Amino acid sequence: MSLSLWDSLMLGATAVGALQPLMLIALGVLVGSVFGLLPGLGPVTAIALLLPATLGLPPLPALLVLAGVYYGAQYGGSLPAIVHNQPGEASSVMTSLDGHPLARQGRAGAALTMATVSSFAAGCLGIAVVAALVLPVVSLGLQFGSAERFMLLVVGLMGATVLASGSFLKALAMAVLGILLGLTGWDVHTGTARFVPEALEPLMGRQQGLTDGVGFIALALGFFVVAPVAAELAGLSILAPATGESPAQESPGMDDSPTRAEWRDAVPALLRGTGLGVVLGVVPGGGALLSSLAAYQVEKVASRNRTPPLGEGNLRGVAAPEAANNAGAQTAYLPMLALGLPPNAVMALLLGALGLHAIEPGPSVMKVQPALFWGLLVSMWVGNVLLILLNLPLARWWQPALLRVLRIPRRALLAGLMVACGLGALALGPHGWGVWLVIGLGLLAFVLQRLGCEGVALLLGFVLAPGLEEHLRRALQLSRGDWFVFLERPVSALLLMAAIGLLLVVVLQPGRRGVGR
Known part of the structure; x- marks a missing residue:
């Protein structure tokens, strides 16, 4: 008999209510806050580095x-964006447009308080939406056959490709490359090695070579750690900190708080941002970044007669994007958990993490491992509570400590990232095979980035490849090879x-057809 929503939430609360799960959640949000604080890093780099350790x-x-x-990274990115105009995470860029002018006016504390409360409120509302919708969405997913599951994955991959920035052809090529890499290795149905030249196999070793497939961890480390670090060392990377005030100079006004009138004025912006984040979080290619961009643009229209205008230190310009990016970060879990369809790079990494633990993603997770499914959902609420405790009552102690992290020499930070990446690569195979694979994938990613190709489409193609193949095979077997199924x-x-x-959509936008950026 299926459990009710309340019983399911209680099952999740029991799964994460012990000391060890709570400590692991606290560790995760703290690490995320630190990586969100560091300009150009964020959750993708942090999760890629932590995958081997898990x-x-x-x-x-x-x-x-x-x-x-x-x-944690969604919260942490707002601190350097507001105080130093150095967004630690991409979704915090819009927060800096009004947050930093407020800091220059001596109201950094008011901006940080607004950002924290907006993030907490929107995150909790986003989780409530996920909890309310997840049961009917999972029930719908369980009714899908192989043909429907295959086309659903195609739509998700196509949506992420269409919404990617830059050339559609390049994004499509990266998605196809990701699928090919995801299918590399032994075919479990035929027992043959695919996409592996026989001449290379003796050089790679019979026990640990490409016939075992391109590992998900190696791909994540190569594309999201090695390649960005190499690009920054070459002076070409988006990891380079934004131009802002020196981190050594602390901004005044950290104890300032919004007035009651400012809270009343910001609530509509918070609610609008939350609504946009809830919707855009589930869109393939969307998530926190797209949500914050859309929320700020909507707020510019809604607040055009306000004083001061957006861009000159209006707290609405802080509340809206922060609410949107945190609501979008939470609702992105809905298609990933319920349908096995990741809407963004972070969800693709989490989907790959499920595969590393031999868990088939999709609606069957709720039936096979309900404690894992609901425990992860409840942990989002726990994480939001821990983060608001970390950001409000304890802000006087931890924020100055984290601000000192910004003073770490950039090259020392990059060296530390590479050391951590190397240690993770050593665990991927004997004789240093994992290290060579990570280096090779990192160099490939570096070249592709120089050609204007994004790694996100490749990652989505990689994690969806096994599901695409399996459901395509099954649908054609059931229809006896009839593609009209x-x-x-x-x-x-x-x-x-x-x-x-x-x-x-691409055809109607001629600028997206070509190969140029």
Whole structure:
């Protein structure tokens, strides 16, 4: 008998209510806050580095740490964005547009308080939406056959490709490359090695070579740690800190708080940002960044007659993007948990982490491992409570300590990242095979980035490749090789039309067709 929503939440609370899970959540949010604080890093780099360390943990504790890093980074990125105009995380860029002018006026404390409370409120509302919708979405997903599941994954991958910045052709090529890398290795159905030249196999070793497939951890470390560090050392990377005030100079007004009138004025912006984040968080290619951008643009229209205007130190310009990026960060879990469809790079990493622990992503997770499913959901509330305690009552102690992190020499920080990456790579295989694989993938990613190709589309293609292959095989086997099965089933046909519609979006935007940026 299926559990009610309340019973399911109680099951999740029991799973994370012990001391060890709570400590792991606290560790995750603290690490995420630190990585969010450092300009240019953020949750993707942090999760990629921590993936090897979580291999020795059971599935739920591993996911608690990684998930804590994600929403911890959403909070942590606002501190350097407001105080020093150096957004620590991409989704905090919009927060700096009004947060930093407030800090220059001596009201950094008011901006940080508004950012923290908006993040907490929107995060809790976003989690409530996920909890309310997850049961019907999972029930719908369980009714899907292989044809519907295949087309659903195609739509998700196509949506992420269409919404990627830059050239559509480059994004599509990266998605296809990701699928090919995800299918590299032994075919479990035929027992043959795919995409591996026979001449290279003796050089790679029979026990640990490409016939075992391109490891997910190696791909994450190569594309999201080695390549960005190499690009920054070459003076080409987006990791380079934004130009702002020196981190050594602390801004005044850290004890200032918003007035009651300012709180009343900011609540509508907070609610609008939350609503946008809830919707855009589930959109493929969306998530926290797209949510914060959209919320700020909406707020510019809604607050055009306000004084001061947005961009000159209006607390609405802090509340809206912070609420949007945290609501979007929470609702991104809905398609990932319920359907096995990651809407952004962080969810793709978490989906890959499920695979590392031999858990098939998708709606079956709720039935097979309900404690893991609901424990992860409840941990989001726990993480938000820990973060508001970390950011408000304890701000006097921890914020100055984290601000000192910004004074770490950049090259020393990059060296530390590479050392941590190397230690993780050593655990991937004997004879240093993992290190060479990570270096090779990092160099490939560096070249692709120089050509204007994004690694996010490749990552999504990589993690979705096994599901795409499995459901395509199963659908064709059940239909005896009849490709019209994708048109004969109504839901599958509707999803196919959605994929075609996404392609038409590109056709109607000629600037996205070419290979240029």
